[in-house]
Amino acid sequence: MKIVIVGGGKIGYFTAKSLTENGHDVRLIERKRDTCQKIANELDIPVYFGDGTTVEALALAGVEQADVFVAVAGNDADNLVSAQLAKQKFGVRKVVARANNPKNLETIKALGADIAVSSTQIITELIEAEVESRDLRLLATLNRGEAGVNELTVPDGWEQSGITLRELELPRNCVIIARVRKGKMEIPRGDTTIESGDHITAVVHKKHIKDFIKVFS
Helix, strand or coil, X not given: CEEEEECCCHHHHHHHHHHHXXXXXXXXXXXXXXXXXXXXXXXXXXXXXXCXXXXXXXXXXXXXXXXXXXXXXXXXXXXXXXXXXXXXXXXXXXXEEECCCHHHHHHHHHCCCCEEECHHHHHHHHHHXXXXXXXXXXXXXXXXXXXXXXXXXXXXXXXXXXXXXXXXXXXXXXXXXXXXXXXXXXXXXXXXXXXXXXXXXXXXXXXXXXXXXXXXX
């Protein structure tokens, strides 16, 4: 794929490095001349000295030919403008933009980016998920972390042991998809019982992790 990145800081540098190593055609725009020279020498990719919030700089880097555009400058306003231009002026199919402040995520998405990411938010959510789900084991994430496939062992002495899945009051956006008892797995139905010691696998929306854990506490 042809990928244009705006911003030659640490995130931009390592994103360009990783994508280049994976065989993609990467170009980068950076407004600091010495940084441009450093990245061009180390990564051996085309690096353009210019302002990624201008049509001229984006056109020079060939944004109209890009499959993916990535705005990861240190300033959210710059990333917003770059993303808008890439999407609306140059018609890039996939636009990714960084939000240093998580409060700007929705604005950046609404005004141009297909995907808006915040490292601050990601780190915060990971920490909160770890604290909230000590009794869970995350097996996979869905839709960029919006939900997770989690495994939980029903604790000894669980007061609802023996209840059927139909009777179990689960939170919204939560589905139990497997039960393992004494090494034997079952895809549960409404009349499947849940007992202490069972290993259950469930798809749980991140907003309902706490409520899901409470059911089995």
